[in-house]
Each structure stands twice: as C-alpha cells, then as structure tokens.
Amino acid sequence: DTDGEVEARQFIDFLNKEHGRHLNDGYHAEWAYATNLTEHNLNVKLNKSLEHATFTKEQWKELNKYPWQTYSDPDLRRQFKIYSVLGSPALEFDKLQKLEKLESDMESIYSTAKVSHHKDKNKTNLSLEPELTEIFIKSRDPEALHHYWTEFRKQSGKQVRNHYKQYVDLENEVAVKNNFTDAAEYWLDAYDTKDFRDQVAKLWEQIRPLYLQIHAYVRRRLHDKYGDKHVNRRGPIPAHLLGNMWAQTWNNIYDLVVPYPEKTKPDVTAELKRQGYTVNKMFRTAEEFFTSLNMSAMPPEFWERSVLEKPKDRDIVCHASAWDFHDGKDFRIKMCTRVNEEDLFTIHHEMGHVQYFLEYKNQPMAFREGANPGFHEAVGDTISLSVQTPKHLHKIGLLSNVTNDKESTINDLMKTGLEKIAFLPFGYLMDLWRWGVFKKEISHEDYNKHWWKLRHEYQGIEPPSHRSEDDFDPGAKYHIVASVPYIRYFVSFVIQFQFHRALCIKAGEFDPKNPSKQPLNECDIYRSKEAGNLLKNMLALGSSQPWPEAMEAITGQREMDASALLDYFEPLQKWLEKENAKTGELVGWEPTDKRVHP
Ligand SMILES: C[C@H](NC(=O)O)C(=O)O
Numbered sequence: 001d002t003d004g005e006v007e008a009r010q011f012i013d014f015l016n017k018e019h020g021r022h023l024n025d026g027y028h029a030e031w032a033y034a035t036n037l038t039e040h041n042l043n044v045k046l047n048k049s050l051e052h053a054t055f056t057k058e059q060w061k062e063l064n065k066y067p068w069q070t071y072s073d074p075d076l077r078r079q080f081k082i083y084s085v086l087g088s089p090a091l092e093f094d095k096l097q098k099l100e101k102l103e104s105d106m107e108s109i110y111s112t113a114k115v116s117h118h119k120d121k122n123k124t125n126l127s128l129e130p131e132l133t134e135i136f137i138k139s140r141d142p143e144a145l146h147h148y149w150t151e152f153r154k155q156s157g158k159q160v161r162n163h164y165k166q167y168v169d170l171e172n173e174v175a176v177k178n179n180f181t182d183a184a185e186y187w188l189d190a191y192d193t194k195d196f197r198d199q200v201a202k203l204w205e206q207i208r209p210l211y212l213q214i215h216a217y218v219r220r221r222l223h224d225k226y227g228d229k230h231v232n233r234r235g236p237i238p239a240h241l242l243g244n245m246w247a248q249t250w251n252n253i254y255d256l257v258v259p260y261p262e263k264t265k266p267d268v269t270a271e272l273k274r275q276g277y278t279v280n281k282m283f284r285t286a287e288e289f290f291t292s293l294n295m296s297a298m299p300p301e302f303w304e305r306s307v308l309e310k311p312k313d314r315d316i317v318c319h320a321s322a323w324d325f326h327d328g329k330d331f332r333i334k335m336c337t338r339v340n341e342e343d344l345f346t347i348h349h350e351m352g353h354v355q356y357f358l359e360y361k362n363q364p365m366a367f368r369e370g371a372n373p374g375f376h377e378a379v380g381d382t383i384s385l386s387v388q389t390p391k392h393l394h395k396i397g398l399l400s401n402v403t404n405d406k407e408s409t410i411n412d413l414m415k416t417g418l419e420k421i422a423f424l425p426f427g428y429l430m431d432l433w434r435w436g437v438f439k440k441e442i443s444h445e446d447y448n449k450h451w452w453k454l455r456h457e458y459q460g461i462e463p464p465s466h467r468s469e470d471d472f473d474p475g476a477k478y479h480i481v482a483s484v485p486y487i488r489y490f491v492s493f494v495i496q497f498q499f500h501r502a503l504c505i506k507a508g509e510f511d512p513k514n515p516s517k518q519p520l521n522e523c524d525i526y527r528s529k530e531a532g533n534l535l536k537n538m539l540a541l542g543s544s545q546p547w548p549e550a551m552e553a554i555t556g557q558r559e560m561d562a563s564a565l566l567d568y569f570e571p572l573q574k575w576l577e578k579e580n581a582k583t584g585e586l587v588g589w590e591p592t593d594k595r596v597h598p
Pocket residue numbers: 320349489
C-alpha cells in the first residue's frame with residue numbers, strides 16, 4: 001500500500017458508515033410515503049433527501065482530493081469508483097427538489113388512478129390492484145377489456161405527459177453533471193460494459209425467431225376465440241386480449257391457447273383457494289423453498305414490518321418491491337398480494353431480492369448491490385423455474401398428479417413460454433424507448449407515436465383503438481413513472497436460464513451430456529444444499545466484482561448466453577414451427593393503421 005492508501009481506507013470506512021446511516025434514514029422516509037401516500041409524508045421524504053444530498057455532495061468534494069485511480073488495492077479503488085459518481089445530488093438543490101417532486105407525483109398519480117366500471121357507472125373506484133389486474137386475468141369480454149385498457153391509460157399516462165417531459169430534461173441534466181453524455185449512458189453505467197447494448201441486441205436477434213413462432217400461434221388461437229372482428233390473423237395482436245394490462249406476459253390466457261386441452265392441469269389459483277391459502281402462508285411457502293436450499297429464513301423484522309396486503313384505509317404504492325434498509329437487519333417487502341398463482345411467483349421474485357440483501361449484508365456499503373441490476377431481478381425468478389414445475393407443485397401438494405408424456409411437456413413449456421418468451425421484446429423496448437427519449441432521437445411531440453412504433457416492431461401488438469399524442473401510454477407503466485430502468489428484466493429473463501441450468505447440474509437434476517435423461521424444464525432444485533451453496537456464494541459477492549466474475553462463479557461462463565433459454569424451450573419451438581406450418585400461419589405481422597397516426 002502507498003501510505004496515502006491507509007488514510008484513504010479510513011475515509012472510505014467513514015463514508016461507508018455514514019452512507020449507510022443516511023440510506024437507512026432515507027429509506028424510512030421513503031417507506032412511510034410509499035405505504036401512506038399523504039402530502040405530509042411526501043414533504044418529509046423530499047426534505048430528507050435534500051438533507052442527504054447536502055451530505056453526499058460535501059463528502060464527494062472530499063473524495064475527489066484522493067488520487068484513488070493510482071491505488072494498488074483493487075477493492076479500495078472499486079469503492080472509490082462507485083462513490084465517485086455523485087448521482088442526482090449533482091443538481092442545484094431547487095432542481096433536485098423539482099426532479100424528486102415530479103417523480104413522486106407521477107408515481108402517486110399512477111398508484112391512485114381509479115376508473116369506472118364498464119357497465120355500472122355508479123362504481124367509479126376500481127384500482128389497478130386488485131380490481132383491474134384481476135379483470136385482465138379473468139375477463140374474456142373484449143368490450144370490457146377495451147374499456148379498462150383505455151380508461152386506465154386516461155387516468156394514469158395521460159395525466160403525466162407534461163411531468164414526463166420536464167423529468168426527461170432534469171434526468172439528462174443529472175447525467176451531464178456526472179460526466180455522461182445523457183441519461184441513457186448514465187443508466188447503462190450500471191452494467192460497466194462498453195458494448196452492452198450490442199450484446200443485448202444480439203441476444204434479442206437469437207431469441208426473436210422463437211418469439212415470432214409463439215406470437216403467430218397465440219394470434220391464431222385468439223382468432224379462434226374472438227374471430228375476425230377482434231383479431232386479424234396476419235396483423236399485430238390487439239394489446240387488451242393478452243391477459244395483462246401491458247401485454248408484457250401472456251400466461252393468464254393459457255386456458256385459451258393450451259396445445260392439448262385434454263391434458264390441462266388444474267389451475268394453481270383454484271387449488272390455493274380451495275386449500276384456504278392465506279397471504280402469509282404463500283410467503284412461508286416461498287421462504288421454505290429458500291431454507292430447503294440452506295439459504296436464509298426471513299429475519300423477525302421482515303414479518304413485523306413488511307406490508308403484504310393492500311390496506312383498506314389509505315392509498316399506497318401497490319407495485320411490489322423489496323427493501324434493504326442498509327442496517328444489516330431490516331429487510332421488507334411491500335406488496336398488495338392476492339391469493340393467486342401469479343402472485344405466488346411474484347412473492348418468490350421479491351423474496352429473491354431479500355435473499356440477495358441477506359447474502360451481501362456484510363459487504364461494505366458500496367458493494368451492497370447486485371453484480372448488475374439484471375442479477376438482482378434473476379434470483380427469485382430462477383427459483384420460480386423450479387417451483388412452477390408440476391413435479392414441485394405436486395411435492396408441496398398444489399397439484400394432485402403429474403403426467404410426464406409429450407403432450408403434457410408441450411403444455412408446460414407453453415405455459416412457461418407465455419411468460420418468459422412473450423416478455424422479452426417488452427423487456428427490451430421499454431428502455432429502447434427511454435434511451436431514444438434521453439438521446440433526443442424521440443422528441444416529446446412524438447412520445448406516443450414512437451412508443452407504438454416500438455410496440456409494433458418488437459412485440460407485434462397494437463392498441464385496441466386509435467391512440468394520439470393527447471395520450472401518453474408509456475406513462476401507464478410503473479417503471480416509466482417511477483424512473484426504474486427496465487433492461488434489467490430483459491437481462492434477467494436471459495440469465496435466469498443460465499443460472500437455472502447451472503443449479504440443476506449442481507443439484508444432479510440435469511446432465512448436459514445426457515439432456516434427454518431428464519429435460520431441463522422438469523428440473524426442481526428443491527432441498528439441494530449444493531445448488532443453494534453455489535447460488536449463495538455468487539450472491540455474497542454483491543457488487544464487489546465486475547459482473548462477469550459473478551456470472552463465472554455460478555455458471556462457469558463469463559458472458560450472457562441465450563442458449564440456456566433456447567435449449568430449455570427447444571421442444572416447444574419444434575412443436576410451434578410444425579403447428580404454425582400446419583395451419584399456414586404468417587410468421588410475423590403486416591402493419592395495420594390502428595397505431596398512432598403520423
Ligand atoms: C417485470 C417487472 N417486474 C417487477 O417490477 O418486479 C414488472 O412487473 O414489470
């Protein structure tokens with residue numbers, strides 16, 4: 001060590017401690033607001049973040065006096081590098097307040113949006129969660145779905161169009177003050193990979209043929225159900241018919257598209273309800289999967305302080321999230337949980353975040369993040385790939401019998417594909433749109449036109465009726481109004497199959513030399529301590545190493561690789577190609593005019 005390094009390490013130790021204290025204090029204020037959306041709680045939160053910004057800026061000026069790039073200790077250099085990016089406190093404080101107020105107001109407008117019932121005009125207080133979400137899961141009435149699809153956007157996105165334009169300019173100003181060309185580069189810094197966007201584009205090109213196949217098949221089955229009136233068999237799929245408010249995952253219309261209906265398995269939601277599952281029992285079930293892997297149980301504070309159901313007496317941000325209060329003890333989930341299959345997997349997703357928090361809680365504050373944001377999103381989903389297998393559902397008594405014939409395999413792969421394959425173009429285009437907006441390639445006059453251009457080009461979907469620039473449909477999606485980057489989910493949906501394959505091999509549930517002995521989609525790592533330890537060792541790294549090191553620690557590879565996903569779905573892809581050829585489907589879509597007129 002050069003002598004300066006000893007003193008520098010003392011400074012970093014001080015910074016880690018102080019940063020932790022401020023984060024803990026700030027998260028308490030954020031939690032208070034997110035779980036009770038009052039003006040008072042908003043003001044406390046905004047004042048708190050201004051106070052912390054003052055401290056962060058002072059320490060950042062101090063940090064710049066250290067010649068940290070010259071230090072020999074890589075850990076010390078990496079911590080300095082992380083703290084050297086000041087973030088939003090680089091803004092003058094009136095602008096910082098404006099940015100935070102814009103974000104809070106957009107998130108509040110989204111979270112409190114209410115719409116009228118499509119028949120009973122006296123009922124005017126339907127919220128996204130649970131009412132509209134459950135309507136999109138269950139309803140097979142195109143008119144009703146069209147009503148809720150349009151009304152929700154009128155009460156959410158449309159209301160924040162002007163907020164968003166101001167937010168874009170301020171977020172770009174934060175980026176420039178942090179020496180990035182624009183907010184797109186600032187957000188991508190989290191991947192610390194110079195050709196990251198090329199890597200993502202290449203992954204999408206590898207996966208796109210599979211997406212086109214499932215899209216063509218689903219469109220034909222929706223045409224069978226709804227007819228020419230609603231579905232053009234050679235055009236984009238209308239967005240309101242896919243079982244989800246944003247058409248981002250299609251698993252809720254599985255019953256309409258199941259390849260072999262005679263082999264359909266009983267619905268997990270019905271079974272959860274029949275067995276009287278409570279929300280708490282759903283969380284305990286998820287916890288038990290993790291402890292079966294020799295991973296951690298949720299600490300006492302988790303059960304005491306989490307908000308796991310929507311309160312009746314106040315407005316909260318219902319979008320599910322996991323919280324690390326950065327004191328090594330206090331970890332929570334906030335979720336408006338309902339007893340259904342989709343929420344059982346969301347619980348595993350959110351608890352996966354808490355497992356990451358628990359595994360890196362002894363890292364210095366600077367390293368208490370995922371190896372990259374995609375890793376953090378992949379933990380819970382990787383576990384869910386085991387949980388959702390018929391074999392596992394049978395083990396925990398949520399499925400009475402398991403049939404392992406060819407048709408059942410195709411049915412199971414279709415169910416998983418409706419979530420994992422369908423999601424990928426959406427996971428990609430969310431930030432394609434925002435990168436374009438930040439880079440001024442998409443002007444605010446064209447926000448909605450470009451949104452629907454991307455939705456058409458990548459997802460092959462269209463709005464159920466004409467949209468205009470009076471609308472602002474991106475603002476009807478949580479992550480847009482809450483300024484949460486999204487490419488992390490695209491990354492997660494690719495690497496979770498790499499993680500799953502590695503853990504299955506470790507658990508003796510998959511043999512890459514003899515894949516047909518037990519196909520990857522039947523693997524369940526439940527109770528495998530070897531698999532659990534392999535996962536834990538990677539999670540414990542936090543963000544202390546560049547993400548290829550973490551990728552190598554768990555998979556032996558150093559890059560993102562779509563082959564794990566493509567191998568997993570290979571039997572389904574073969575079946576789809578044959579089926580679509582048989583019915584003469586157009587693979588792809590011809591443009592229609594329902595999108596935003598130029
Ligand atoms: C995929 C993403 N998941 C999450 O926010 O936890 C979403 O819901 O849009």
